[in-house]
Amino acid sequence: MTHSLLLLLRGPLQSWGDDSRYTIRQTRSYPGKSGVLGLLAAAQGRRRTDPVEDLARLSFGVRVDQPGRVLKDFQTSTAWQKGESTPLALVSRYYLTDAVFVAAVGGEKPLLKALEDALKRPRFPLFLGRRSCPAGTDLPIGVREGDVDTVLRAEPWHASQNYRRSVPQRMSLSIFRDRLPGEQEAAYARRRDVPLSFDPARRDYGWRDVIAADPVDVSNPEGSAVPDPFFSAVVSA
Numbered sequence: 088m089t090h091s092l093l094l095l096l097r098g099p100l101q102s103w104g105d106d107s108r109y110t111i112r113q114t115r116s117y118p119g120k121s122g123v124l125g126l127l128a129a130a131q132g133r134r135r136t137d138p139v140e141d142l143a144r145l146s147f148g149v150r151v152d153q154p155g156r157v158l159k160d161f162q163t164s165t166a167w168q169k170g171e172s173t174p175l176a177l178v179s180r181y182y183l184t185d186a187v188f189v190a191a192v193g194g195e196k197p198l199l200k201a202l203e204d205a206l207k208r209p210r211f212p213l214f215l216g217r218r219s220c221p222a223g224t225d226l227p228i229g230v231r232e233g234d235v236d237t238v239l240r241a242e243p244w245h246a247s248q249n250y251r252r253s254v255p256q257r258m259s260l261s262i263f264r265d266r267l268p269g270e271q272e273a274a275y276a277r278r279r280d281v282p283l284s285f286d287p288a289r290r291d292y293g294w295r296d297v298i299a300a301d302p303v304d305v306s307n308p309e310g311s312a313v314p315d316p317f318f319s320a321v322v323s324a
Contacts, residue, residue, distance in 0.1 A: 091146075091238040092199040093228035094123065094206070095245055097187040101155070101215040102180070112180040114216065116154065117263055120147040121280040121292060122216050123190050127202050128285065132210025135285040143281050143293070146193035148235035148264030150303065153246040155186025182220070187245050189228070191235040191264075199230045235264050236300060244305045256310040259302035266296035274299065 102114040103122045124142045133139065160180045192199070206213075206227040213222040231238040239262055266275050281293035 088196075088232060089193060089234045090196040090199055090230055090232055091191045091193040091235050092202055092230050093238060093242055094126075094190045094192075094226055095187075095223070095228050096123075096149075096190055096215055096226070097153070097245070098215050098220060098223055099184065100158070100220040101183045101186050101188075102217045102220055103183075104181070104216065110176070110178050112178065114157070114181045114183055116183070117149050117151055117261075118188055118190055118216070119278065119280040120265075120295065121282045123147065123149075123192065124282055125285060126213055126215075126222065127192070127205070129211040129213055130202070130205035130209040132205075135287060137285075139282050139285060141198065143283065144194065145198075146235050146265050147295075148191045148193075148239055148262060148300075150189045150191075150239045150242070151261045151263075152189055152244055153185065153187035153250050155183040158182045158184045180217075182217075185247070185250075187247065187250075189239060189242055189245060191239050193235040193238075196230065203227045203230055236262070239264070240303050244307075248309065251307050251309040252311075254307060254310050256307050258305050258307050258310070260305060261302050262300040263297055264300055266298045270298070 096118055101118070102112070103118045104113045104115065124139065124145070127142060128137070128139055158181065160182065162178045162180060163175045164178070165175050192202070213226065214220050215222050228242070231241070233241070244258075244260065275296045275298045277294055278297050279292045279294050281295050283291040283293050
């Protein structure tokens, strides 16, 4: 029987950049597999040089409960220890503010239960993408029976009360998940975010196919009585 571990990813700041280098550090609009598996590895106390093949084999999906907003932070830094003549480094970092996601990893129940226990008592600090984005203490939702798609559709909506009041009374929550073997889907994206090694000396990532699955429709009694079709289309994109 297939099982999945659900995680609640929410906080003031998140940043999920799987292809950001040099002076521009982007964030994607939802978490990627490498970022979430890195969080799980940290909870277990794995070093960057430790193998992660068992984690990489887990299936993955994420539901967008509250998309948040993009924040740009322009930063400067210099190696002041080397003297005043050291040139400034100019870096633009992008974050998601007030976003809420439900992520799911699917696999064998014993491994998922071990990961859940590790999240409750993490060996290393946990972050939502970057070290400036600490994870909350309510990170593990629990292990559920069913594959990634099934458990993401069954999980209650986790948006904040303020957000619910600002959106219509019917909402569609986007789901992005691994494409299943043999699954016929016209639209899918190739993402290189399957961690093969987190070792700084030889970081390596594999490819996976990601599909935008049918969204989940939820009722929002606290929402506006007058729906805004344009807003709904934007947050569901």
